Amino acid sequence: MSDCGCDKAKKDLEEYLRHEVCTTEAADIREHLANCPECQNEALVAQTLTEAVQRACKETAPEDLKNQVLASLRATQATHESA
Template sequence: MSDCGCEKAKAELEEYLHNELCSDDAADIREHLENCTDCTTEHHIGRVLTEAVQRACKEVAPEDLRDQVLLKLRAVQASH
């Protein structure tokens, strides 16, 4: 394996974070991250953001809030 370089690592970081790269490309990115502080920082930021979005997608609004929003939406729809 060879170090893929910052340009490739940053271009494929999103796919790497979601395990969407073939094993050879993922290994290249992983090797690069072991040796590059800048790309490791980018990877960390991407991982933190991905985890935050995943948590947010699992959250459910309280039932009374959902009811209020639906009532407002229906009122707006009825007025148009």
């Protein structure tokens, strides 16, 4: 293993956090993160954002809201079709 440096770590950070890099690259990035406070902070922000997005994607809109949005879309579509 060898420290991959900031440029490589930042370039591949998203893939690393999603476990989409090969084992060797993951080990190199992990080693870099262990020794670079700046990249550690960037990884923490990226991980926090990724987790927030994943949680948000699991939420569903209330049925009334879904119906209101669909009705609005249908009304807009009908207006444009008749014009």
